[in-house]
Amino acid sequence: MKDQIIFENVSKFYGEVLGVNRISLAIPSGVTALVGPNGSGKTTLLNLMTGLVQPSSGHISVLGLSPGSATEFFSNVGYCTQFDSFPRGITGWQFIFDSLMLHGMSKAEAARLTRESLERVQLGDAANRRIAGYSKGMRQKTRLAQAIAHHPRVLVLDEPLNGLDPMARAESIALFEELGRQGMHLLISSHILDEVDRISDRVVLITGGYLIAEGNIHQVRQEVREKPMQVFIRCDHPEVLASKMFAINHCVEARLHADGGGLLLRTGDIDQFYSALNAIAAEGLVKIEAVAPADDDANAIYQYLIGPDGSAL
Amino acid sequence: MSVYKHNYRGYDGKLTPGWARIFVLTRYGYAEAWSSKITVGIFILGLLPCIVFLFAIYLANNPMARLLLGNHAPRILAINAGFFLDLLQVQAGPALVLAAWLAPRLITFDLADDALPILLSHPISRFGYVFGKWVALSASLSLVTWIPALVLFAYQGYSSPQPWAAANLPIAVGLIAGALIWIAFLSLLGLALSSWVKWRVVATGVIFAAILVPAGVGGVMGAVLRTKWGLLLNVPFMMSVLWQRLLGVPGFASSEASLPTAGISAMLMLACLLCVAMLYARIRAREVVRG
Numbered sequence: 294m295k296d297q298i299i300f301e302n303v304s305k306f307y308g309e310v311l312g313v314n315r316i317s318l319a320i321p322s323g324v325t326a327l328v329g330p331n332g333s334g335k336t337t338l339l340n341l342m343t344g345l346v347q348p349s350s351g352h353i354s355v356l357g358l359s360p361g362s363a364t365e366f367f368s369n370v371g372y373c374t375q376f377d378s379f380p381r382g383i384t385g386w387q388f389i390f391d392s393l394m395l396h397g398m399s400k401a402e403a404a405r406l407t408r409e410s411l412e413r414v415q416l417g418d419a420a421n422r423r424i425a426g427y428s429k430g431m432r433q434k435t436r437l438a439q440a441i442a443h444h445p446r447v448l449v450l451d452e453p454l455n456g457l458d459p460m461a462r463a464e465s466i467a468l469f470e471e472l473g474r475q476g477m478h479l480l481i482s483s484h485i486l487d488e489v490d491r492i493s494d495r496v497v498l499i500t501g502g503y504l505i506a507e508g509n510i511h512q513v514r515q516e517v518r519e520k521p522m523q524v525f526i527r528c529d530h531p532e533v534l535a536s537k538m539f540a541i542n543h544c545v546e547a548r549l550h551a552d553g554g555g556l557l558l559r560t561g562d563i564d565q566f567y568s569a570l571n572a573i574a575a576e577g578l579v580k581i582e583a584v585a586p587a588d589d590d591a592n593a594i595y596q597y598l599i600g601p602d603g604s605a606l
Numbered sequence: 607m608s609v610y611k612h613n614y615r616g617y618d619g620k621l622t623p624g625w626a627r628i629f630v631l632t633r634y635g636y637a638e639a640w641s642s643k644i645t646v647g648i649f650i651l652g653l654l655p656c657i658v659f660l661f662a663i664y665l666a667n668n669p670m671a672r673l674l675l676g677n678h679a680p681r682i683l684a685i686n687a688g689f690f691l692d693l694l695q696v697q698a699g700p701a702l703v704l705a706a707w708l709a710p711r712l713i714t715f716d717l718a719d720d721a722l723p724i725l726l727s728h729p730i731s732r733f734g735y736v737f738g739k740w741v742a743l744s745a746s747l748s749l750v751t752w753i754p755a756l757v758l759f760a761y762q763g764y765s766s767p768q769p770w771a772a773a774n775l776p777i778a779v780g781l782i783a784g785a786l787i788w789i790a791f792l793s794l795l796g797l798a799l800s801s802w803v804k805w806r807v808v809a810t811g812v813i814f815a816a817i818l819v820p821a822g823v824g825g826v827m828g829a830v831l832r833t834k835w836g837l838l839l840n841v842p843f844m845m846s847v848l849w850q851r852l853l854g855v856p857g858f859a860s861s862e863a864s865l866p867t868a869g870i871s872a873m874l875m876l877a878c879l880l881c882v883a884m885l886y887a888r889i890r891a892r893e894v895v896r897g
Contacts, residue, residue, distance in 0.1 A: 340723075343727055344727075345723055345727060346891065363729045363731060364621070364624060366729075368729065369616055370727070372723075372727040374723050374724060374727075376720045376723060376724075379719065379721070381715060382641075391630070391634060392728065394627070395630055395631070395730055396621070396627075396728055397623075397624075397626070398621070398622070399620065402619055406617075439724070443617055444615070445616060445617075446616040475613055476613065476614045477614045
């Protein structure tokens with residue numbers, strides 16, 4: 294598949310230490326979040342994908358390319374590492390420019406693309422200052438600019454929101470969303486689950502080197518059947534709705550909202566639940582204003598599948 | 607539901623050839639190496655012996671000086687293979703000092719700054735990275751070895767009243783070959799040792815130690831075991847023997863202490879292979895990282 298990132302039964306061992314084990318994935322274009330606790334194998338997975346480490350077994354293909362064909366592969370992949378390290382004494386401009394020269398651009402082209410990428414991350418004004426004098430957020434932006442400067446088709450970002458202030462975070466998220474919409478493959482490793490929800494609609498959950506779940510967040514949530522789904526319903530008679538819903542077997546919990554204008558329901562079968570809700574609404578006893586899933590997000594999936602201590606449940 | 611146009615396109619412009627990218631690293635390595643005033647200082651001090659040799663060539667070709675020295679002139683002011691062997695041996699010292707100073711600057715900084723993951727996520731292989739640095743170091747060492755030696759050779763050829771240069775062309779070839787072997791070995795050794803030591807100053811010390819300590823051990827071994835083979839650990843001695851043979855200087859080493867060229871070549875090759883293995887083990891984008 295030349296338009297996907299494919300992991301086929303990939304394992305990586307560092308001696309006797311397990312990095313990742315038997316990972317099989319197919320990542321389409323758009324934004325995909327890689328989520329897992331510290332030490333779960335996220336960075337190993339990203340390093341495998343970018344060819345920085347070789348798999349102990351299995352095969353990886355990025356848009357039909359393998360790291361063996363370095364020129365073509367790295368022309369198509371941009372990697373923003375989480376390590377806060379730069380050659381000493383270098384300016385932001387030089388860092389990006391040198392990187393583009395290593396990618397094989399001519400001087401004129403490298404200068405044009407350097408300007409473009411620095412402006413894209415709002416770092417144009419500080420381009421000629423030494424990176425050593427940059428704030429943590431500016432350094433993060435510099436790494437991001439370096440990763441996108443050569444117009445890769447795949448962008449791999451390891452904790453790209455670390456150290457950014459709220460404004461810079463919003464700008465970065467907007468940039469990721471824009472690139473994802475345009476058809477770029479973005480794989481973002483993050484532990485800020487609220488932002489994962491905003492950035493992406495696909496997740497890859499990993500812990501202890503094992504793949505726990507992958508796919509569209511809502512679909513993954515629906516697959517977790519042993520955890521009843523929570524749905525928040527805003528309506529005019531929540532107590533009536535609760536009594537009606539309790540008559541249905543798969544509804545396991547109902548909680549009135551503090552303002553008295555809503556109801557939080559937990560159900561074991563979301564499809565039947567929505568059918569029943571439609572029926573109740575059609576009866577006209579309750580006027581339903583809004584219905585929204587309350588635990589259909591990356592945070593809930595993480596809690597249900599991995600748990601607060603990082604071990605898969 | 608929104609429908610978005612997938613109009614993102616990767617870069618499809620012209621790219622420079624792969625070998626040219628290696629020389630980008632060379633250029634930056636070279637700039638990094640020569641950005642220090644200490645490097646310039648070592649370079650200037652390293653050229654001072656050349657000025658002495660230059661003056662000797664001037665005197666050797668000056669009729670007044672030859673007249674003043676009388677009968678001793680042909681012996682003292684002989685510009686021959688032995689003269690250039692002395693030059694090569696003297697210049698080997700500044701080359702070692704420069705290598706010990708520069709090699710850590712080229713590699714240790716990258717390792718200490720954790721820059722390898724960033725560098726190697728470009729279309730540059732580990733070989734390309736090391737080769738780029740090696741060329742930068744070799745080019746720097748050339749400035750105190752075969753380049754000034756060739757300038758002196760050319761000056762002698764220009765100053766001599768006889769057609770000297772053409773008759774002594776093998777000396778020039780020996781000079782270049784001898785210096786290049788020393789440079790290649792020193793560069794590889796310097797980079798290999800620097801890749802294993804994160805502190806630059808310690809790396810400099812380790813490079814000196816790697817040349818001098820085995821020579822001492824080899825000397826002790828030779829004295830205790832009454833064998834000449836201990837000299838195979840003495841790199842300066844081996845290089846001197848090699849240069850003597852390359853320049854065609856007779857009777858440099860006594861027959862007891864003389865080493866076969868094949869033995870010297872094998873030992874240097876072995877050392878180089880060890881350096882390559884050290885670099886291969888150390889120059890990696892990642893060590894054990896989980897996260």
